[in-house]
Amino acid sequence: MKKISVLVILCLVLILSACSQNNNNAVNNAPANKAGDEKTNEAPQEKVTLKYYSNAKGEPGEPMMKVVEAFNAQSENVKVEHVALVQNNDSREMLQKLDVLSASGEEVDIVLLNNEGFVLERAGNGMLYPLDEFFQAGSITPEDEYYRNPVYDGKYYGAMTDAGFWFVALNETHLKDAGLEVPTFGWTWDDFRTYAKKLKESGENRFGAYFHTFGEYANIVAYTDFKNPQLKEDGTLQFDDPSFESWFNMRRGMELDDKSVRPLADVLAAKQHWATDFMNDITSMMPIATYAIDEAFLNDESYPRDFKITFAPLPRSSTTTEPGLTSIGGSFLTMHKNSKNKEAAFEFIRYATMEGSELSGRIPGWKKADGSKILTQTVGDKANLIDVEALTSTLFDKRVSTPESSVVSVPYQQQLKKIAEGGINKFLLDNTTFEEAQKFMMDEGQKVIDDNK
DSSP: OHHHHHHHHHHHHHHHHHHHHHHHHHHHTSOOOOTTOSOOSSOOOOOEEEEEEESSOOOTTSHHHHHHHHHHHHOSSEEEEEEESOSSOOHHHHHHHHHHHHHTTOOOOEEEESSHHHHHHHHHTTOEEOOHHHHHHTTOOHHHHBSOOOEETTEEOOEEEEEEEEEEEEEHHHHHHHTOOOOOTTOBHHHHHHHHHHHHHTSTTOEEEOOOSOGGGGOHHHHHHOSSSSBOTTSSBSTTSHHHHHHHHHHHIIIIISOOBOOHHHHHHHTOOTTHHHHTTSEEEEEEETHHIIIIITOTTTSOOSOOEEEEOOOBSSTTSOTTBOOEEEEEEEEETTOSOHHHHHHHHHHHHTGGGGGSSSOBSBTTSOHHHHHHHHHTTOTTTBOHHHHHHHHHOTTOBOOOOOSOOOTTHHHHHHHHHHHHHHHHHSOOOHHHHHHHHHHHHHHHHHHTO
């Protein structure tokens, strides 16, 4: 009996085990729920919040904040949160704080950098993550999409948000006072100097032109005529090019002889915004880029005025130089190396620099955007403030072009730009000879090159 009982028990165990196994197989082999069923076996996609840093305040209505808001509205799982490091829009101060945060391991996903030099500098010091793998995955050829593409050590490190086309803004009333026509393609910097002199003479307490402290004003010709404003294509310094001497002498002649521009010493002492003199009817014309349109020219609340602004192309360096050459700068969205959400970060970068770029109110760096249409939308009902037709032809004429990208890509580009600023400062403030100023630039520039070998 005992043997029979044991056999019965073993049989029952085997039967129960088989039933259990069959039940498990039934569950594992059950068909997946179809789309539309109330229950699914798919795990919900993880929601990601990206930390986006810039030198903006992050207030509604700011150019990039319009894009951020639009992205967040159409994105279910990826959201972008702006982090303001400064409240004065100072990009250099923002970068100093960002450097400290990066060194401490702070969570940073995306950084907006305001010029190509800043991108190369941060790519060189290892702060940024290259975008190549994301461009390749999306079948994106950067040169086909953007006007400028920061490349360091053969890799792409930024996608262009807005394109800063340089031009000359002019006070239309002052032009009429001086009996001058709006300049067209083909005028030269010699013509610019002549215009400035006549514009000054046509009114009291007026300057004909204004140059701010930006590095481009150390020699705008270097930005329109050369692939790299400070370095030749063999990597040697550009400061010995004849354009530096002619530009320096023009600046000094306009200050001392013509008295048609506010002296640099006064500009530095005043610590004023770049738009102050022009928007307050004190100066008649100014070389500037397209960021000026929304920052000042259409801002009649901060700058109430009774004159209209018209526009002309940048002058060419000589009568033999191709007309229409300009400098195209801009801002770039970059990916921080510390980002733990790189695919999501690129999702925003792509949106913000392509289909979403038209929402910022600035001329996109995306070549396929309709710049003329965006300009018209940006101006809106404020066409009484600026000459839209003149601006459109200045920006989008078929003759407008910029030098091809340089083969030279160095992380110390901003240092060389500061040296050019130092050179013209010595020339205009210390009354040195051009040879002395040039020697300063060549010596200091070579030190930077040597220190980075």
